[in-house]
Amino acid sequence: MITSTSTAPATTLSATQALGRIGEFTVVDVRSPGEYAGGHLPGAHNVPLERLDEATDALTAAAARGPLLLVCASGARSAKGCARLAAHGVEAATLEGGTGAWATAGHPVERQSGARTPWPMDRQVRLAAGSLVAAGFLAGRVWRRAHWLSGAVGAGLVFSGVTNTCGMAAVLARLPHNRATGDAVPFEETLARLAT
Numbered sequence: 001m002i003t004s005t006s007t008a009p010a011t012t013l014s015a016t017q018a019l020g021r022i023g024e025f026t027v028v029d030v031r032s033p034g035e036y037a038g039g040h041l042p043g044a045h046n047v048p049l050e051r052l053d054e055a056t057d058a059l060t061a062a063a064a065r066g067p068l069l070l071v072c073a074s075g076a077r078s079a080k081g082c083a084r085l086a087a088h089g090v091e092a093a094t095l096e097g098g099t100g101a102w103a104t105a106g107h108p109v110e111r112q113s114g115a116r117t118p119w120p121m122d123r124q125v126r127l128a129a130g131s132l133v134a135a136g137f138l139a140g141r142v143w144r145r146a147h148w149l150s151g152a153v154g155a156g157l158v159f160s161g162v163t164n165t166c167g168m169a170a171v172l173a174r175l176p177h178n179r180a181t182g183d184a185v186p187f188e189e190t191l192a193r194l195a196t
Helices: 015-024 033-037 053-065 076-086 098-104 121-140 144-163 167-172 187-195
Strands: 011-013 026-029 068-071 093-095
Touching: 011 015, 015 093, 015 098, 026 053, 053 068, 053 076, 053 187, 068 076, 068 098, 076 093, 093 098, 121 144, 121 167, 144 167
Parallel strands: 011 093, 026 068, 068 093
Antiparallel strands: none
């Protein structure tokens, strides 16, 4: 199992640096399948961060053939992925600013046909957490025990910050709008492509 310890910080590339070397890399997008379908770097393989443990062998094989570039919406999840892989001796670079910076720089983005673009996961988490805190506060004006909802969400956010994990993101990733569309490449096929 991949742990979150790291031996060295990942190499970070700007969108311009990555564009100049894109042919060298096996690009791995660690966002949810729905986010990936909404727009990704050309040729990127989708391995959601929560399934990175399952992909260790395939990513090790891909890294043996050439460098890996991990990508997400902003660079935060891909940096976590790089650290988790580094714990297994697998080097990977991360894209600074993620697909957002890539698209803003005017670089090409592939989309699956008919795919909607869901909000980035960090924005979904902020909306869900803020909504739950506000609901707990408002309901607490009528029923005092409802304030515990706000407290529980606050405690969850503190735990998330301390451990650098996010249970709410894992739950939100399972919602229908964050899932792959009908023409998405199955995860097992992605692993097979990475391994060969």
